[in-house]
Amino acid sequence: MKRPEPLEIFQPASVEEASAIxxxxxxxxxxxxxxxxxIIAIKEKGLAPKYVVDLKRVPNLSGIREEADGSLTIRxxxxxxxxxxxxLIRKRFPFLAQSAAEVGSIQIRNRATVGGNMANATPSADVAPSLLVLEARAKIASAGGERVLSLEEFFHGPGQTAMxxxxxxxxxxxxxTHPKLVGEYIKFSPREMMDLAYVGVAIALVLNGKEKRCESVRIALGAVSPTPMRARKAEAVIEKQIFTEELAEKAGEEAAKECKPISDVRSSAEYRRAMVGTMTxxxxxxAAAQRPGPVPWVERRERRY
Amino acid sequence: MMMKIRITLNGKSISLEVPAHRLLLDLLRDEIGLTGTKEGCGTGDCGACTVFLNGKPVNSCLILSGELDGAEIVTIEGLKIGPELHPIQKAFIQDGGVQCGYCTSGMLMMSKALLDENLNPTEEEIRFALSGNLCRCTGYAKIVQAVQDAAAELRRMRAEG
Structure with a gap:
């Protein structure tokens, strides 16, 4: 395997310094x-950065915190x-923990960061659909100050962001989030976490009362368009309706229509589209069958197929 | 670009001057001479290069030396306890969890990472933990058995204090 070429590494001690470099x-x-x-892009795709700015020496750039207003910050x-x-995440958003568990091996997950994954803007990024259904926001900083974007506006295309x-x-x-919010993330990939998603589907759902009226629903798809995307037409099928299997099926059909998959080495566009319907x-x-709370890995895995 | 770094390697503190772009894997094997860590795929898929970095298992083929100042690293050479092989190593030998041996140091390091957190893993949990370690001799059954036996031995040792 190819080795990295000599390069200059900077290790700034603040975001401002990193941006100024x-x-x-x-x-x-x-x-x-x-x-x-x-490092994989350097080795496999011949990327040769002139210099690298290592952000790991910047203090306070990692950690998960629940804020007083109930929002959750993932640095x-x-x-x-x-x-x-x-x-905290397993308790409040087990499907988000699940989607992070779908990224590569434990060795990879001990290094791969949420910010790096979002900034690389891979359409198949597993945590992206889960974060989209939670209507997450991206905090962006430079020497010039700070701004906040919705994650949906943050993604511009494969490898492209608003930054x-x-x-x-x-x-x-x-x-x-609503205290009754439940969710789900399904990664469809025959090699599970050791390969990229062929299709990823995340759901966040709030159902009310015994009749299961859908107070709100968010559906997001990965690996089937240039960016991770919300499936709003599919959401509209269920929003404010009484949740039934028939409606879930109709929402799946809508999601299959509104996604924009491509054919590649993993699967054809037609197959991806069909799987979006089924997986949605x-x-x-x-999501509708579970109550909010942590769910063991094995049980979640069995539910996938 | 050359960089001065200080690391703790298998319990010993050392200072090095290294090219920043040198992979941790190459630093260990070619500059320090610890050849127990292997390169399989070079892209983080096979786990043969697994070492502990600051207490956590990682792929040493995806880390630059320039990132390492202050790091604590444990390699397969640091696994044994004094002169004795670690119970995980003994179990792999006893159960035939080693065939050609190329994946073995990565398997051992990842098994250690699992058993450090969970001394009573189910087969499912063992297979989950070893998802990122490939054995092309197709010997997973005996590897899983070895991890279970090592867990039993480690539980026995803990019970006896």
């Missing part, structure tokens, strides 16, 4: 978080493994 050095540099995308350098095993070269994603913020229905039924 990129401003000064100009194009051709890369930020480094866990390195599980960057950018928090690892996938930390999200997967966080008692300027000198901007740094510092945190993902999940706004306060299944994810909706799974």
């Amino acid at each position: 990129v401003k000064e050095k100009g194009p051709g540099g890369r930020f480094l978080a866990g390195g599980t995308d960057l 950018a350098l928090t690892t996938m493994r930390e999200v997967e095993i966080s008692p 300027l070269p000198e901007e740094i994603l510092t945190a993902i913020v999940i706004p306060p 229905k299944r994810a909706l039924l799974n």
Whole structure:
């Protein structure tokens, strides 16, 4: 396997300093978080960054915190493994912990970061659909100040985000959620966590009363469009209706229509579209059947197929 | 770019001057001479290069030396307890969990990571923990057995204090 070429590494002690380095050095540099995308791109795709800005020496850029208003802050350098095993996330959003557990091996998840994964904007990123259904926001900083975008506006295309070269994603913020919110993430991938998603489907659902009227529903899809996407037409099928299996099926059909998959080495566009229909229905039924709370891995895995 | 780093390697503190772009894997094997850590795929899929970095198992083929100042690293060479093989190593030998041996140091390090957190893992949990470690001799059954036996031995040792 190819080795990295000699490069310059900067280890700034603040976000402002990191941003100033990129401003000064100009194009051709890369930020480094866990390195599980960057080092592979260097080795496999011939990426040759002129310089690398390692963000791991910046204080206060990792960790998960519940704020007084009930919102949840996941700082950018928090690892996938930390999200997967966080008692707070497992309790409030077990499907988000599940989606983090779907990213590569434990060795990879001990390095891969949520911020790095979002900033690389891979359409198949497993945590992206879960964060989209939670209407997460991206906190972006530079030497010039801070701004906040919805994660939906943050993604622009494969590898493309709303960030300027000198901007740094510092945190993902999940706004306060309904106490009865339940959710699900299904990664469809024959090799499970060791391969990218062929299709990813996340659901966040609030059902009211015995009749199961849908107070709100969010559906998001991964790996079937240039960016992770909300399936709003599918949501509209269920919103404010009494939840039934028939409606879940109809929502699946809508999701299959509104996604924009491509054919690649993993599967054809037609197959992905068909699987979006099936997986969306299944994810909706799974979400509706569970109560909020942690669910063991094995049980979740069995529910997938 | 050369960098001065100080790391703790298998319990010993050492200072090095290294090229920042050198992979941790190559630093261990080619500069320090610890060849127990292997390179399989080089892209984080096979786990043969697994070492502990600050207490957590990681792929050493995806880490640059320039990231390492202050790091604590444990390799397969640091697994044994004094002169004795670690119970996990003994169980792999006893159960035939080693065929060609190339994946073995990664398997052992990942098994150690699992058993450090969970001394009573189910087969499912063992297979989940070892998802990122490939054995192309197709010997998983005996590897899983070895981890179960090592867990039993470690539980016995803990009970006896």
